[in-house]
Amino acid sequence: MNPEMKREDDVTILVVDDHPMNLRVLLDSLQEEGFRILIARNGEGALRQATLALPDIILLDVMMPPGIDGFETCRRLKQQDATKDIPVIFMTALSDTINKVTGFEVGGVDYVTKPFDRAELLARVKAHLALQRYQRELAITNQKLRQMNEALLESQKQLEIAARTDPLTHLSNRRDMIEKIEMEKVRIKRHHKPFTLILCDIDNFKMFNDTFGHDCGDFILVSIANMMRAMIREQDQLARWGGEEFLFLLPETNLKSGAIVAEKIRKAIADYHFEYKTHVLSVTMTFGVSICQTHTIDIDDCIKQADRALYNGKHAGKNLVFQTKQAAVD
Numbered sequence: 155m156n157p158e159m160k161r162e163d164d165v166t167i168l169v170v171d172d173h174p175m176n177l178r179v180l181l182d183s184l185q186e187e188g189f190r191i192l193i194a195r196n197g198e199g200a201l202r203q204a205t206l207a208l209p210d211i212i213l214l215d216v217m218m219p220p221g222i223d224g225f226e227t228c229r230r231l232k233q234q235d236a237t238k239d240i241p242v243i244f245m246t247a248l249s250d251t252i253n254k255v256t257g258f259e260v261g262g263v264d265y266v267t268k269p270f271d272r273a274e275l276l277a278r279v280k281a282h283l284a285l286q287r288y289q290r291e292l293a294i295t296n297q298k299l300r301q302m303n304e305a306l307l308e309s310q311k312q313l314e315i316a317a318r319t320d321p322l323t324h325l326s327n328r329r330d331m332i333e334k335i336e337m338e339k340v341r342i343k344r345h346h347k348p349f350t351l352i353l354c355d356i357d358n359f360k361m362f363n364d365t366f367g368h369d370c371g372d373f374i375l376v377s378i379a380n381m382m383r384a385m386i387r388e389q390d391q392l393a394r395w396g397g398e399e400f401l402f403l404l405p406e407t408n409l410k411s412g413a414i415v416a417e418k419i420r421k422a423i424a425d426y427h428f429e430y431k432t433h434v435l436s437v438t439m440t441f442g443v444s445i446c447q448t449h450t451i452d453i454d455d456c457i458k459q460a461d462r463a464l465y466n467g468k469h470a471g472k473n474l475v476f477q478t479k480q481a482a483v484d
């Protein structure tokens with residue numbers, strides 16, 4: 155990372171000292187380097203100037219009688235959002251350890267001791283200005299990374315939804331439905347209540363495509379999907395299983411109740427007049443209902459049973475609900 159360097163005449167330094175001689179020395183040294191300098195002679199003045207001008211760095215004397223000292227000034231700067239990130243370098247003639255530690259504790263980043271060594275003072279100021287620039291750059295980079303990460307998570311979520319959804323009807327697709335059935339199978343182990351599958355297929359679907367075009371076929375698929383979705387309970391699942399095939403999963407439902415649901419849907423569709431462009435179309439569907447009663451059952455078998463019932467319904471004349479023969483427990 156190479157943050158764009160601020161030119162030195164773009165840098166503002168607030169110098170705070172109660173002693174005119176010290177200020178003179180500091181001004182000479184810093185102005186020579188091209189820094190813009192602001193001056194305060196006490197803690198209160200420093201707080202005002204810092205809040206108003208938001209300097210890039212503050213050089214802060216510790217002892218400034220009779221007002222608040224440098225440590226207290228720093229503490230207050232760190233309490234304000236606007237000024238809390240401005241680096242503070244303490245200037246102190248006190249060389250005992252306790253005071254230096256206090257300087258760091260109240261939020262100072264460094265200290266220089268008086269009398270000043272010009273080279274050292276400039277080196278420390280420049281080092282902290284560079285550090286501050288890197289931190290700002292890092293904060294911006296982190297923010298960008300966070301945004302990119304959020305966008306990535308969102309697109310992953312969308313992909314995950316797309317991977318489970320039939321794009322035409324917005325119902326679950328086959329893969330999603332298989333997972334839901336597997337989950338329901340696990341639940342049976344706990345509550346011992348069976349679930350029912352209903353496999354259904356639009357009768358003579360090819361005729362609609364051949365006679366009115368594929369847009370008509372899509373219109374019928376979407377209309378039927380919407381009708382059926384509106385007729386099931388919240389806990390029920392519906393998927394587009396294949397071309398014109400749909401599969402229902404009805405949790406905690408026995409074969410008889412499943413067949414009643416299928417019959418209700420069959421009738422609703424058969425009674426409905428589908429209006430496509432200038433045509434009024436009648437659509438019927440055939441339904442095969444099967445039941446899964448134990449967690450040991452093979453899902454494929456259960457689906458095959460519904461498929462067989464559906465096949466029998468087709469052979470018996472279509473527009474019918476057929477259920478699997480294996481209806482011992484009901």
Ligand SMILES: [Mg+2]
Pocket residue numbers: 171172173215216217218219
């Ligand atoms: Mg002083």
